[in-house]
Amino acid sequence: MRDEIANGKVPGAVVVLGIGDRIVVRQAYGNRSVMPSVQPATLDTIYDAASLTKVMATSVAIMQLVERGQIDLDRPAAAYWPAFAANGKADITVRQLMTHYAALPAGIPTRAWSGTEGALDAIVALKPLAPAGTRFVYSDVDFIVLGEIVRRVSGQSLDAYAAQNIFQPLGMRDTSFRPSAPRDRIAPADVEGGELRWGEVQDPIAYRMGGVAGHAGVFTTADDLTKFAQMMLSGGKGVLKPASVAAMTQPQSPPGGSALRGLGWDIDSPYAVWMAPSFSTQSYGHTGYTGTAIWIDPSTRTFLIVLTNRLHPDGKGNNLQMLRRISTVAGAASRGEQSRVMSGIDVLEAYGFRQLAGRRVGLITNRSALDSGGRRTADVLRQASARQGGGPQLVALFSPEHGLDAAAEGKIASGRDQATGLPVFSLYGETRRPTPTMLAGLDALVFDMQDVGARYYTYPTTMAYAMEAAAASKLDFYVLDRPDPITASTVQGAVLDDDLTSFITYLPLPVRHGMTLGELARLFNAEKNIGVRLHVVTMRRYERTMWFDQTGFAWVPPSPNLPKLEQAVLYPGVGMIEAANVSVGRGTDSPFELVGAPWIDGKALTDHLNGRRIAGVRFEAATFTPREWVYPGQRCEGVRIVLTDRNRLDSPLLGVELMAALWRLYGDRLQIDRTLGMIGSRASLAAVKALVDPRDVAQSWTPGVAEFLAKRQPHLLY
Missing domain, CATH: 3.90.1150.140 (Aspartate Aminotransferase, domain 1)
Incomplete structure (x- = not known):
């Protein structure tokens, strides 16, 4: 926290970490305001919760009304708000709104309307971006609609309903929409144009709606949010039934949807990447635009709360790397030192292969890809294919250099896998790229192999070529992530000269790039404008500083000349x-x-x-x-x-x-x-030939490594 404050990422924050029955950390850092006057952050500072409103108020309210039989999650939202059906929205269900699979736009323009009725009229005029249930679009509109449904079904405004049925029963004395507390207890936020919002919601749509909306508007303190987290860990005591908490916090998004969402809560989506990898696959949480976050892990009875006003004082703060750093520490503290890392295939298994359900899949793999039980990923997915109820259908295997057994040298012929009976297409034989014929009939390609962490290795290039082929064929591409065995925290060596790329090095990288394959895939997709629909199934409990033998995995030679x-x-x-x-x-x-x-x-x-x-x-x-x-x-x-x-x-x-x-x-x-x-590097080779001291040669790599580190940073997952 002190690092992030010193670097100007946030003015201050309040952090709470609970593990089991203990509050391990409850601390305020820095300032809640720096202008027009400096005021230190305190434990009772009230923060604009932003999108935490979705889980603290709207989702709970919907589930309470479901418990009372007044709302059916699988009925169309228009059953409760008839006007919403206009412009192709008649089939959108409450569940799809709760999981962000309604395919509605992310927001509405903040001009040409005012007040709640103006916002609702603008939503009625919206058209979906795709058929409901087919696309994940994180949308504030979804929760504005849900807030309106609460109002229509309960007969109370959302703020009055939440106060009476959620905040007051939990003793959340400082939590409300439109807070009435003295301004000097509230952390200010800044909006575009330099306007200071102090005690008024920062979100521009909620602001124009008068401060009460289903997606934003709640203000809270760390202690009040602690009571809410403890309620969730207790199974909803005093507010919800245990079955409702279970439904809210387990995947409810459509089978085959790449983003896993509960009812309101985030589980494993692109927005979860800052926190989820440090916790178990039972964990869930949410973040807010103003710099707020909560993550809860029932497996260790852990909750982490971070409240900041990162937009103060200039609208440029960024707390995401801070969330990742804090989550790494919190996750490690909650589980102790004995818990093993879960690889991407383990995570996929834990979620019942939901992301791939109903899809015809091709798998690029070799024997280095095993789950925690020592089973080949190919066998795991093949067994999942035999499940009833629309599991993934594994229909083809693809092998890289060294073949499916990672033991051969030279060109590899295509063939058939004896264990699964599936065809094996070689990507190190007559072609090094999947051909349209190989990809015919597939919905997705899945990549799972163990990398070695060095620039000169062919597996990342095989992955990149497959990403290009998937993009051309409009297939989804999944990377089941695995550790960088020589740590993902160290970046060393000369960055490759731009014109020296080849099959052993797809993109100019340092010798030690310090990235997992999932992170490399993100880098490749961005730097080469591949345009593939990329999904990385992140590991759990992985830390960048880990060597391979610290992850709990057994070393399986990824190629024949690296047996140890x-x-x-x-x-x-x-x-x-x-x-x-x-x-x-x-x-x-x-x-x-x-x-x-x-x-x-x-x-x-x-x-x-x-x-x-x-x-x-x-x-x-x-x-x-x-x-x-x-x-x-x-x-x-x-x-x-x-x-x-x-x-x-x-x-x-x-x-x-x-x-x-x-x-x-x-x-x-x-x-x-x-x-x-x-x-x-031609310059480095020339220096060696000129008998320059090797340490001076290595020192010359520093600028290139620094430039690469900046390019690498946005693509890191851990």
Whole structure:
């Protein structure tokens, strides 16, 4: 919080974290206002809750009326507000409004009308963007309609109903629409044009409606919101029946809908990505435009509340990265250290494959893709296909380099998978891209493989080519995310020169890009304007700083020459030189732990490299005879690289140190120019050839890495 305040992201905030029966954090930070006067944030500061109104007031009110038999979720909304049926909206149901699958526009213009009746007339005039139930559109209009339904069915305005039936029963003394508290207790917000709103709702539509609307308008405190969160964790005590809470907080969006929403609550949609990955698949929550958020996880009886007024004082604040950082800490605190990470396929299973229900699916995969029970993703999806009630229909498999078993070298032929009986189309044979014939009859492509975290690896490019093919065929593309095994927190190495992209590197990246495959897919889609309908099924409980063996997963070799995690750690460094005429241990039992050639003096190379004092590794003289690849059957001398501290190792620097040592000692023999595609930078290669100190070469990468970090930031999911 202090970091975010110092960086000008928010003026201040109040944070509450509850775990079990304890309030672990209840703290105010910074200021609630900085102009026209500075006022510190306090625990009783009243904040504009913005879209938290949807879950605190409107959704609860609807469910109470459902409990009383006055509303049926699956009846058309027009049954309760007849005028709403106009312009193609007659079939939109209450449930579709609650889940944002009504396909109504996100909002209405804030001109040419005023007052509640003016807003309702504008909504009557709207036309849906698509047939109801077919498209997720997060829409304030949905909840304005629901608020009007509450008024018509209950006979009370939404603010009066919520006060009498929700806020007062829960003892939420400082929660209301149009707050009457003294202004100096309320955090101000700013709107476009520099206007200061202090005690009046920031949302422009709710403001023109007089401060009361189904989508925005509630003001609250952290302590009042704590009472609301505890009510939800208690099964609705005093306000809702347990069955209503269960319905609200479990997926209710249409089968096959990519965004999972409960009744009002967010579960797993693009808007949940700042908080959901840190908690379990039972969790749910909501955020608000003004900088408010609540997330609740019944599995650990945890709730996290963050209230800020990020739009004050200039309308430019942004609290999203703050929410991610706080959620990471809160999620870790709630579960302790023993809970394992859930991969994308585990999350898909936990939600009953709802996102893929009813779709004909092709899966791009290999044996590195296993669920937490050790089953291949192909087998998991095939079994889901056999379910009754419209599960996903897995109809084809696609294999990358090294084949479905991740064990072959060279071109791979298409064939058939013995376990599932499905056709397997090779994407490393006659074609490296899915063809229209391969994609015929599919609704979606799903990608699930384990990456290694290095720039030079073909699986991300296979994913990108498949994304391009899916876009051309108008298919949805799902990435079932997995960890970056060498941590997603470290970015190192030269950024590839723009004209050196190839099948091993789809986009200019540093040697260690520090991204998961799901994040790379988001980057590729944006940077290359692929235009695919991309959906990333995010992991749960994953932290960027985790090495693979800290996630709870067993290492399954993603390709034949990375049988151990330690080799994947060394790969970004040792792999940098393998295009030259040296062996990096391929064809031995220790790939990427050995470097040698028949013309190398192992002791001389060992002494030189140990003299460089490269952090995280040491070197031993070695003799070995590769069975294949470079120098098959020939005795090679060189070094064995012993990993001593992976946290201190700068693996791209290791690669340059190896290259520089070989060039200095054996410049007349080393075919150094062949390494250009791996080091990725002509300037860096020229510096090595000019005998520039490797540490200075590595220092020259800093500007490129900084530029990449800025480009990478919007696409991070964890």
